[in-house]
Amino acid sequence: MGFAEYSSCIPAVVDWFGLVDLLKMDAQLEGTVCPGGYNDTTSAESQLFGAPIQTVPDLVSMTNLMHYIAASDALFFIQHGSVDCRMPLVQIEDLAQALATLFAPKMSASCCLVVLVMAAFSIKKIHTSGWCLIF
Numbered sequence: 001m002g003f004a005e006y007s008s009c010i011p012a013v014v015d016w017f018g019l020v021d022l023l024k025m026d027a028q029l030e031g032t033v034c035p036g037g038y039n040d041t042t043s044a045e046s047q048l049f050g051a052p053i054q055t056v057p058d059l060v061s062m063t064n065l066m067h068y069i070a071a072s073d074a075l076f077f078i079q080h081g082s083v084d085c086r087m088p089l090v091q092i093e094d095l096a097q098a099l100a101t102l103f104a105p106k107m108s109a110s111c112c113l114v115v116l117v118m119a120a121f122s123i124k125k126i127h128t129s130g131w132c133l134i135f
Helices: 022-029 044-049 057-061 089-103
Strands: 012-015 075-081 111-116
Touching: 022 057, 022 089, 044 057, 075 089, 089 111
Parallel strands: 012 075, 075 111
Antiparallel strands: none
């Protein structure tokens, strides 16, 4: 099926808005200026699953990226705004650290995380500062 003469492996991942753990998002946004609301019955996430996400944790857990990363994955380049209310920064930092742990035996760098200071969730104005945090 498809094009057997070409590999289906991807050489790299660019992550701008990747959600990681929907079940932790409201708790991780507490105490910030971000509104949260992911656990609400009317949230887009709850509508996607057909129920409030906290009531179907096994189903929602299947979307958690941390369950699917492996040492054979492509290298990651991640950009994330420091004031992004759509995805808690701590989730992206945890993802970068998990990738670094998996890749450690085979290479010195597995992930480049660029935290865009004072940037929110938007693709309109993405600027890199010329550096990245290598994990």
